[in-house]
Amino acid sequence: MLKYVFRRILQMIPVFLGVTLILFALRIPGLLPGDPVQLIVGERELTPALRAQIEEEHHLNESVPVQYGYYISGILQGDLGRSLQKNRTVTDILLDKFPNTARLAVSAILVEIIIGLLAGIISAVKQYSFWDVVVTLSTSILVSVPVFWLGMLLQMFFGIKIKQWTGGAFSLPMSGMGSPPDLVHLILPSITLASVSTAYVARIMRSQMLEAMGQDYIRTAMAKGLSERVVVFKHALKNALIPVVTFIGIDLGALMGGAILTESVFSWPGVGREIYLAVMQRDWPVVMGGVVVVVLIVMFVNLLVDISYAVLDPRIRYGGTTE
Amino acid sequence: MGSLLEVTDLKTHFHTRDGVVKAVDGVSFSLAEGQTLAIVGESGSGKSVTALSLMRLIADPPGKIAGGRILFRDENVLEMSDEQIRSLRGDRIAMIFQDPMTSLNPVFRVGYQIAEALRLHKGMDRKAANARAVEMLELVGIPNAPSRARDYPHQFSGGMRQRGMIAMALACDPDILIADEPTTALDVTIQAQILELMIEMQQRTGAAIIMITHDLGVVADMANDVMVMYAGRQVEYGTTDDVYYRPLHPYTWGLLDSLPRHDISEKGDLCPINGQPPSLIDIPSGCAFHPRCPYAKDVCRTDVPELREIEPGHSSACHFSGEPEFTRDVMPCSADMEVE
Ligand SMILES: Nc1ncnc2c1ncn2[C@@H]1O[C@H](COP(=O)(O)OP(=O)(O)OP(=O)(O)O)[C@@H](O)[C@H]1O
Ligand SMILES: [Mg+2]
Numbered sequence: 229m230l231k232y233v234f235r236r237i238l239q240m241i242p243v244f245l246g247v248t249l250i251l252f253a254l255r256i257p258g259l260l261p262g263d264p265v266q267l268i269v270g271e272r273e274l275t276p277a278l279r280a281q282i283e284e285e286h287h288l289n290e291s292v293p294v295q296y297g298y299y300i301s302g303i304l305q306g307d308l309g310r311s312l313q314k315n316r317t318v319t320d321i322l323l324d325k326f327p328n329t330a331r332l333a334v335s336a337i338l339v340e341i342i343i344g345l346l347a348g349i350i351s352a353v354k355q356y357s358f359w360d361v362v363v364t365l366s367t368s369i370l371v372s373v374p375v376f377w378l379g380m381l382l383q384m385f386f387g388i389k390i391k392q393w394t395g396g397a398f399s400l401p402m403s404g405m406g407s408p409p410d411l412v413h414l415i416l417p418s419i420t421l422a423s424v425s426t427a428y429v430a431r432i433m434r435s436q437m438l439e440a441m442g443q444d445y446i447r448t449a450m451a452k453g454l455s456e457r458v459v460v461f462k463h464a465l466k467n468a469l470i471p472v473v474t475f476i477g478i479d480l481g482a483l484m485g486g487a488i489l490t491e492s493v494f495s496w497p498g499v500g501r502e503i504y505l506a507v508m509q510r511d512w513p514v515v516m517g518g519v520v521v522v523v524l525i526v527m528f529v530n531l532l533v534d535i536s537y538a539v540l541d542p543r544i545r546y547g548g549t550t551e
Numbered sequence: 552m553g554s555l556l557e558v559t560d561l562k563t564h565f566h567t568r569d570g571v572v573k574a575v576d577g578v579s580f581s582l583a584e585g586q587t588l589a590i591v592g593e594s595g596s597g598k599s600v601t602a603l604s605l606m607r608l609i610a611d612p613p614g615k616i617a618g619g620r621i622l623f624r625d626e627n628v629l630e631m632s633d634e635q636i637r638s639l640r641g642d643r644i645a646m647i648f649q650d651p652m653t654s655l656n657p658v659f660r661v662g663y664q665i666a667e668a669l670r671l672h673k674g675m676d677r678k679a680a681n682a683r684a685v686e687m688l689e690l691v692g693i694p695n696a697p698s699r700a701r702d703y704p705h706q707f708s709g710g711m712r713q714r715g716m717i718a719m720a721l722a723c724d725p726d727i728l729i730a731d732e733p734t735t736a737l738d739v740t741i742q743a744q745i746l747e748l749m750i751e752m753q754q755r756t757g758a759a760i761i762m763i764t765h766d767l768g769v770v771a772d773m774a775n776d777v778m779v780m781y782a783g784r785q786v787e788y789g790t791t792d793d794v795y796y797r798p799l800h801p802y803t804w805g806l807l808d809s810l811p812r813h814d815i816s817e818k819g820d821l822c823p824i825n826g827q828p829p830s831l832i833d834i835p836s837g838c839a840f841h842p843r844c845p846y847a848k849d850v851c852r853t854d855v856p857e858l859r860e861i862e863p864g865h866s867s868a869c870h871f872s873g874e875p876e877f878t879r880d881v882m883p884c885s886a887d888m889e890v891e
Contacts, residue, residue: 444653445653447648448655450640451608451640451646452640453637453639453642453668453671454667454671467658540658542660
């Protein structure tokens with residue numbers, strides 16, 4: 229098991245190098261349109277003196293591999309450069325915003341896991357029932373609705389309409405985080421962020437559960453005299469969970485992408501909104517630093533997912549040891 | 552002495568979109584303590600459905616036990632509550648299946664899966680059940696059982712998995728072991744080992760066995776009685792000697808002739824049965840076997856033959872069984888004949 233974890237960590241290195249290489253390529257002259265110095269300068273006036281100073285500061289006069297070396301060693305030391313707009317380091321800005329994104333992401337994942345799994349299990353166990361139809365229909369709708377549009381609908385309904393109908397007695401906060409951070413402000417954004425993933429989780433859970441329940445080993449378990457409840461929730465569920473956990477893991481990347489949209493729609497002061505604002509203001513160091521951080525997070529979470537996958541599935545844990 | 556299991560006129564039907572599949576349609580047999588009954592027949596003749604019906608493991612819908620009586624120790628299984636039938640399953644009546652590769656749950660340890668039944672039925676704690684599971688694995692000839700019990704099914708070979716299944720089925724010392732083609736998925740040398748193991752385990756535990764197979768060779772070595780099924784019905788039923796040496800039904804003749812065993816087939820030549828088993832939704836009129844039977848007469852196309860006792864303890868469902876000149880020697884090879 230330890231060997232497996234170690235192997236997985238080693239596998240992360242080339243992925244990380246690949247991603248940073250792509251980001252780094254943004255700065256290589258000639259590879260992408262635009263002058264890197266101009267990118268760094270942004271809207272300031274570019275004088276030859278300033279150009280020389282910037283080339284010196286950013287090692288742009290060095291050869292490309294050396295530049296990459298500087299870039300990587302900077303990242304490894306936690307140095308992501310300075311913001312062009314704010315007088316702060318990128319690391320500082322992101323560290324500031326990160327806890328908010330983590331709060332939103334964790335609650336969205338909780339929604340995804342709890343609601344998605346429950347809905348999937350119920351609709352599989354009660355196949356063709358009323359609840360199965362409800363789940364099947366609502367998940368089909370949810371997977372095809374854009375995240376930002378759903379967010380806006382929720383804002384309009386829970387933030388405005390309900391307030392009007394109840395004469396101001398009830399409504400949900402539709403933007404910001406509240407201070408100190410409170411749970412009420414989390415409700416709409418986390419539902420929005422979780423919506424598509426929850427729908428997918430429910431559908432995958434349902435189909436996996438149905439498939440597991442048709443397997444021979446289920447008949448064996450029934451023939452043993454186990455109750456239907458034990459057969460479904462132990463023998464079938466543990467098998468059905470394996471692909472669902474994989475999906476949740478793969479999906480975390482998409483969740484981070486969704487966070488940028490959700491945080492923007494709900495003015496949620498997180499890394500995603502910071503990246504969005506930085507894109508708007510052409511604050512490239514913040515954009516690049518933000519992306520690097522997001523990539524690192526996704527990679528780390530995928531590692532955790534793979535480990536839990538191995539815990540669930542003995543065939544992976546013992547991959548080819550006997551037989 | 553009343554028999555252990557007494558099945559009368561069992562009917563199991565499946566309600567599908569295309570119509571009612573009469574997978575089992577009026578089957579009767581009995582099984583005494585410690586005896587072995589073989590159920591033989593081609594694919595689709597209803598052997599597995601019969602076996603699953605005995606434990607009420609037919610999924611409903613689409614399946615339904617439409618009639619009959621299954622007496623286990625004089626209690627009707629079909630009238631038991633869910634709880635009662637569950638306490639029989641795995642404890643008094645156990646079952647092993649055709650494909651040991653898929654019949655064990657891949658995410659639980661083999662020992663754990665064996666111990667599960669013991670904890671459920673015998674009220675053992677985890678430790679006692681695990682110890683007993685290891686004992687069972689030893690008994691079925693798994694070397695190094697204590698560590699093998701902690702393996703997962705994918706770490707076992709096919710033969711070992713079937714041994715594991717047998718260990719699981721026999722863990723609670725059942726009265727009846729139902730084996731649904733336990734060797735079909737295994738290669739030939741392993742097949743013999745598994746059958747030997749079953750015979751040995753039967754001698755040790757005294758369990759009665761219902762052996763489902765389409766290999767008549769297996770039957771001869773093991774069974775006391777044989778039931779031959781065709782299209783959901785029983786066509787011949789008797790002791791193994793009766794069915795082997797004095798078979799009455801043309802279908803049984805065909806089965807025996809398709810066996811590559813010259814000591815049994817007097818004609819010596821391999822002679823497979825012509826044609827395919829019928830669809831169970833659209834069973835041929837009269838005798839279901841008549842389209843493939845070289846002897847078919849008009850009456851076979853119109854009248855369903857009843858299962859009749861031709862000699863004591865030996866019955867056949869053929870209009871002509873019992874007529875002195877209607878014997879296996881006069882039967883032409885059905886493969887040479889035209890199928891209608
Ligand atoms: N769930 C089901 N729904 C509809 N029909 C079924 C179902 N299960 C079995 N049947 C039908 O019942 C008939 C008998 O099947 P069964 O599995 O008992 O055959 P078998 O004699 O065991 O054959 P084999 O040697 O291939 O195992 C088949 O024609 C099959 O199509
Ligand atoms: Mg079968």
